[in-house]
Amino acid sequence: MTAQPGWRWSECIKPVVGGDSCQAGHLGVIVAGRIHIKCDDGTEGEAGAGEAYAIEPGHDAWVVGDEAFVAYEFDTTTASNYAKSK
Numbered sequence: 001m002t003a004q005p006g007w008r009w010s011e012c013i014k015p016v017v018g019g020d021s022c023q024a025g026h027l028g029v030i031v032a033g034r035i036h037i038k039c040d041d042g043t044e045g046e047a048g049a050g051e052a053y054a055i056e057p058g059h060d061a062w063v064v065g066d067e068a069f070v071a072y073e074f075d076t077t078t079a080s081n082y083a084k085s086k
């Protein structure tokens with residue numbers, strides 16, 4: 001998965017798929033850049049290069065800084081359905 005600086009789920013993907021937040025689960029490892037995640041329950045966090053992540057459905061996320069976010073997702077279900085309209 002690659003997301004460029006300025007990318008935000010709620011601005012770039014939500015208009016295509018609808019809903020209030022990303023309903024996909026994510027499991028992966030980051031090779032470059034940083035991402036900020038805000039969950040529907042109000043919890044927030046950031047992860048960057050060299051870190052693994054597990055993100056439950058019900059979140060918004062955005063790239064932090066001027067470097068592209070690059071990650072390998074381990075669950076191919078999310079990748080195969082990424083940003084498809086309902």
